[in-house]
Amino acid sequence: MTWGTELWDQFENLDKHTQWGIDFLERYSKFVKERLEIEQTYAKQLRNLVKKYCPKRSKDDEPRFSSCVSFYSILNELNDYAGQREVVAEEMGHKVYGELMRYSQDLKSERKQHLQEGRKAQQYLDQCWKQMDNSKKKFERECKEAEKSQINYDRLDNDINATKSEVEKAKSQLYLRTHSADESKNEYAAQLQNFNGEQWKHFNVAIPQIFKNLQDMDERRTVKLGETYRSFADVERRVVPIISKCLEGMVTAAKAVDQRKDSAIVVESFKSGFEPPGDYPFEDYSQNLSRTGSDNTISTPKNEGGVKPDPKHSISKTAKNKLWLFGKKPKVDQPFFVVPPPTTTTTPTWLFPKFASDHIAFCLSEMRTVKPRIASFRGLKQRAPSLEDFSHLPPEQRRKRLQARIDELSKELQKEVDQRDALNKMKDVYEKNPQMGDPQSLQPKISETMCNMEKLRSEIHKNENWLSEVEGKVSSRGDRRPSADVNHHAPHGRESPEGSYTDVPNQEHRSPPHQPDPRQAHQPDEFDDEFDDDDPLPVIGHCKALYSFNGTNEGTLLMKENEVLYIIEEDKGDGWTRARKQSGEEGYVPTSYVEIAMEKNSKGAVTYI
Known part of the structure; x- marks a missing residue:
């Protein structure tokens, strides 16, 4: 289809459409600009983050723990990753945003030129029409003057009191007016013929060529948008291998963490080298005590086989010197990272009553609700696109609408x-x-x-x-359900129609109805009523049967020659068209057997963003 022949009288609309196309191109350019600014900001913040957690340090402060070494390796990889985000922003700026801005300026100039040509052609046609209209009005005036002269001559000619000179004067005046009217008539005929010729050239030569140029310009704009969309993705795709290497480096650094090596470093850093203290010796302070009358002897306890010393007694100076390590911490260099001991927090049981009270009951209830939730999700997926019946509104609002x-x-x-x-x-x-x-x-x-x-x-x-x-009245949907069931029995190999209200494959439609088990009568199949509320597909055109078709195959529709049917789904390339009879019966008919006439607005209107 060409704009010159199909849209010959839509100059203003084409003017608006081409302007919308350039506005959309500039809007996409603005989107790309904001996208690359986000990339630049993201890369800058990543570099600042790396700089914050990787401060400058001396050689003696180099981390020795594998977890710290891996962390700094991850920071280095993250810095490289930030560099790749900067590359993405730079490529977007040069190859996408810059190209779009230059192309937008070229489109504006070209569009302005074509529209000026169209306006000039329209102005020239208006001038021709104005000349023709002026000659027409002149011819009309001359004819009226000639009629007046004719009336005046007839009056004087019939008047017996009129002189001969007056009659001759009226006659000559009539002759002049008649001659002038004839000349005006010839001029009007010539101007009319000229205008008709210029009008034919305007609508068959000039305007089609101008509109064709506008169409070519608009199609090039569309192609350029597609190319920039691809370039937008290619910029990301080119840095994916390098980003993958950065991520692989992070994974390698994570694998390099060795807990035993870190433990050995801790031992190496804090090992004192002292031996653990031995048993405390028994010190007898009763040897110098005197004997009394009541006590003949004072028995000295023998230190037999590990007698434990009295904790109340003082410890010898030698023993005190051996215990200094446990009495006071030695001053050693602290590691760069000290891992804090894990803190265990007790979650109060009132926060999660289900898990705290009965784990098994909660799990069983979750298992029982899995299938109904799946069914509701599938039903939501099917009914989401269908809002033609205003079912999303409250009942009263729905009734009014x-x-x-x-x-x-x-x-x-x-x-x-x-x-x-x-x-x-x-x-x-x-x-x-x-x-x-x-x-x-x-x-x-x-x-x-x-x-x-x-x-x-x-x-x-x-x-x-x-x-x-x-x-609350009885709906006639039940009368249409048999015809709706026929819709689901398309010829084999037919994919689900685009206009249907479900995304479930056709194999589910062609399956026989499920026979419920009496033992499971209390558990109805949640998918049985999945398609009960499907509405009939809208009519997008009509067709006339060129030949008769028996419709013996499953899912096909019987039709007679010259029978008029409604089209509810176009041919998807397999040679079958979905149609509906006036009785409501639906099915598929061979596309080559019918003459199709589609509705003009069946595809919807163009939405200008």
């Missing part, structure tokens, strides 16, 4: 009905008076109007069903 939509569709339907009636009346007039037009020329428009009416009736019916559902 549905009623408003029904009223709007009814107005559109009435317009289509009026248009159909007008076309039928015009067709009757053409049939009675063939010289006024061909009746068959109105048939395509009548068919299109009928198709639009059927589409609107289908939409109104669908919304009325939803409204009845909201108001």
Whole structure:
């Protein structure tokens, strides 16, 4: 499709669209700029972090523990990683952002030139029209003056009191006016012919060429955006190997941590070399005591086989000298990193009552809720894209929105009905008076109007069903469920249609219904009702059967020659088109068997960001 032939009268819209394209390009340029600024800031913060935790130190302060050595190796790798982020920012600035800004300026200049050419062509056509209109008005004035002269001459010619000179004067005046009118007529005819020729050139030569240039410019802009998207990813991809090496270096540093080696370093740093103290000797202080009358002898306890000394007695000076190591810590150099002892915190049981009270009951309850949660997640995935029925709104709001939509569709339907009636009346007039037009020329428009009416009736019916559902009435969805089931039986090899409301593969649709086990009657299958609320697919066009098709295969649709069907899904490249009869029956028909006419707005409108 070319803009010159399809959009010949959309100059203003093309002006807005091309301006939007350049604005979008500049917006993406701004995104890239902010992205590279984030990369620059990220790299700068990483370097500051490395600098903070890797201070300058002397050779004697070099860490000896493997954990410290590995940590500084990780800091070095992180510094290299920050350098790669700087490379990413630099590449984005030169190859993406700079290129986009230069291309944006070129696009602005080219667009301005094409639009000026279009405006000049339109101005020239307006001038031709103005000249033609002036000659037309002049011809009209001359004709009116000639009519006045004719009336004046007739009046004087019939007046018996008029002199001959007055009659001759009126006659000459009539001749001059008539001659002037004839000249104006010829001039008007020439100007009209010239305008028609210039108008044909304008809409068949000049405008198509200008619009083609605008289309080429817009397509080049789209291609450039795709290239910059790829360049944006390639910049990241090129630094991935180096970043992977940095990460591998971190992993290697982590593997180099050796707890036994660190323990040996601790032993080497703090080992005193002293032997553990031996047993305390017994010191007898009773040898110099005198004997009394009541006590004939004072027995001295014998130090037999490891008698423990009395802790109340003082210790000898020699023993005190041996115990200095445990009485006072020696002053030794502290290591660079001192690992603090792990602190154990007791979590109060009131924070986690389930785990604190009964672990087994909690686990069993979690196991029982796994499958229902999976089903709800799958249902959420299926129903998320479908908000056409306003099911996300409260009931009253949903009812109002549905009623408003029904009223709007009814107005559109009435317009289509009026248009159909007008076309039928015009067709009757053409049939009675063939010289006024061909009746068959109105048939395509009548068919299109009928198709639009059927589409609107289908939409109104669908919304009325939803409204009845909201108001508590009996919905007719159950009547449409057999036809909806046919939709799931597509020909073999057919992928899930794009317009469907589910992402589950078709194998689930074609599987036979599950037969519940009587022993499990209290556990209904959470996936049985997964597709009960699927709405029929919207109509995107209509088709006419060129040949009859028996539809004997599973998932296909029986159709007769010249039968009109609604299209609800386009051909995906496998030769089958999904269609629906007026009765609501759906299925697949061969694409080559039908003549398809798609709706103009079936793909949706372009959204300008």
